[in-house]
Amino acid sequence: MSTRARARILPALAALALFAARPAAHHILGIPHYAYDEAYPQAPVITYSVAAGPYVVEVTGYPGRPRPGERAEVRAYVHRAADASDVFAGPISARIEKDALLGPEVAWGPAPTRFDENLHKISPTFAEEGTYRIRLEMELEGQPYEIDFPIAVGDPGSPTAALLGWGAGIVMLLVAVRAARIKIGRARARAA
């Protein structure tokens, strides 16, 4: 192979290698997902931590901002504040509510979480774009707790799409009125 040909092929091979390596470089297997944000800061993970009596409830979600129709993995790690290895293994019920104009609407659950490897897990799929709250209900040392975690699906914060939709609606209305006017004009002309 000539030097010139080699000079052409090698960059192409290097690029191919990089391209092929991309999924492997960003793989998520083998790493506790609640550590994604520490190990892979680029991974879109959402984390929350709150105190509930003597316990701390740590919730992580992957992806942090799921798209509509995309399955999300939500994990709750409940442990004593004083000892992170003392994990709460009791039942936890989960429910997801979507923020709506007339108050929250239940979008998922209520359903018990799966307890697996010290984590309480749910895997909801969000059908629609919007803001949601994941509500976890548990009883810790005889005391009931309801803990809400907000999560956004899609890009509900961007008003551009809604504004463009409104503008498109107005244009369609103008077209419809114009068409109706033409039709009425022709009908009048025929009648006259």
Added chain:
Amino acid sequence: MSVLRVAFPYLLFASLVLLVVIDRRSGGNEVRADGGAVLAAPSAAGGPRTGRDPICAMDVGDRLTAVHGGERWFFCSEKCRETFLAAPARYTAASCLVCRVDEERRTPVAAGSPALTWQGTTYLFCGPAHRDRFAADPAGYFVHSMWGLPPWLYAVSVALVLVLSFGLFEIVARRDRGGEPRPARIDLFQIPGLRRLLRHPATRPLGQLALAAVFVLIVLAGLYGDQLPSRNVAPLLTWTIWWGGLVVLILFAGKAWCYVCPWDAIAGWIEKVGLGRRRSGLSLGLSWPRRLRNIWLATGFFVFLTWLELGFGVTMNPRATAVVALGMLTLALVTVLVFERRAFCRYACLVGRVSGLYALFAAAEVRPVDPGRCRACATKDCYGGNERGEPCPTGLFPAALTENTYCINCLECVKTCPEANMTVRIRPWGGDLAGEGRPRKDEAYLALLMLSITGFHGLTMTAAWRDAREWIEDALHLPYVPAFTLGMAAIMLGPLLIYAALVKAAVLLSRTREVGYGKAFVRFAYCVLPIALFYHLAHNLEHLLMEGQKVIPILSNPFGFAPGERWSVLGITGTGPWNLFGTAAWSLPPLIDLPTLWLLQVLLVLVGHVYSLWIADRTARRLYPRRGDAFRSQLPMLAGMVLFSIFSLWLLKQPMEMRTSAM
């Protein structure tokens, strides 16, 4: 005497302005403890002139301050200062926001407590339950407490209501012969150049253009700006400046808002240039449905908007404010494209209809100079339009105009009148209400609803309403929205039922069958308008004077972009913050101190009360020609007016959780 009646609104307004100016210039910066020792002489220290009251969370000036722990603290009133000085440690330590707002107690919190970061600030909570409650409605926690009228002022004002009702007023009423009010009017077109200015084709569009620009700013800021109401210009401009200022505008200039209304302007422009039909416009020009030729639709919109505003906190939500503004524009546009003239303004616009009823009381009117010349006019261009101006947009016959209700002050009739016979005049307050009028059932119900809604509006900010709503939730096992709706319906029905009973009593006491219940119900309903109007003004004055001045810093950064924040508005990007006028960092004290504000509020309620009594008296005399019948029929009405005014004062006496559109 008649000139004095015309001048009274302006004299009153000038007195109020003077009171505010004196209040601002008065001393009292030096604060002393009970023992007389000077705690602080704030201005001398050269420190900040404004700060946040640690008790009620209101931003205030340095009129009342105290020094604790080497730091200067600012207060809105003696009550807050005394509360603070009694136990300063309670207010200087961090505490749970939810405990403070919802339960009116201070729960100290420390590092490690449940926390939530919202809009760039981290808040600590006493437990996860309160953290979650905050997360459900964070903006709702940014309210500030307003101490109501002090008990002594409340007692004095109630006594004044009674004295005015049964003493002074009776003397004035005896001197009033009960005939039609004398035509005390001043023609503003006597001012050189004013007629020419208002007839100029560019005058109104320029005003509309300015307001349309403000409208676009509100929509864009509401949609794209920071959603914390204190940082975004949309809630402040809409609910504090516009909605509060609208009442003042109506009082002095009637329907002047409609002259520059951006909804009508933008809808009209789109209709005119839509798809290239510049000459005749695009509208289908259909007739407005006969069944809807009343103001029930606008009344429905008014109730719906109140439900949205108070039930869902639209006033504290920039994006919802923008959506409401766009919704109004959509309604105006659809109506103008489908129906003839300005059917939206006449029948469906809630702002137009509410301001239309209030404008019956206004100190300005558009009327023919000489109705005789109008009767002899062959062209009737004021109705049909000509090359100088458009036909009357609301389908009125301006030459026969006797009331402000449906006139939108567009002044097209001033342009089109070939005889220059239409003019703008100022007049005494209550001009249309004191006259014969054309009472209608739909207007009567809207007048009563305005009384209910203005009262309900104030009530929702009190602890009494919160307790009542929670009682409904518990008793009927209802969630928030149905409980709120039920409570709102009950409270709005209350004044209606009371009024119905009073009218029944008035009809029975009159001892004549010449006037039926229905006629009396409709006629007397207009009498409550001044009470509603002046309570509305007294309440909104609080927002306007306590918060309105914050428009100066917020206009410099209307979207509320934070330092270093990457912003994007309709594809245009940049980095915050903005400081358009160099005022973004300004901190301005309220325009008035609470004690002076209370005096103004009491004064306004009393003025409204007296006007209501006067109009009730004239209505009774018109309904019942025999003096004895008229006198007896007035007694229940008098009782009702006293009841409604005392309720207004009671509302002003209540500590209120006010929205923080600019806090």
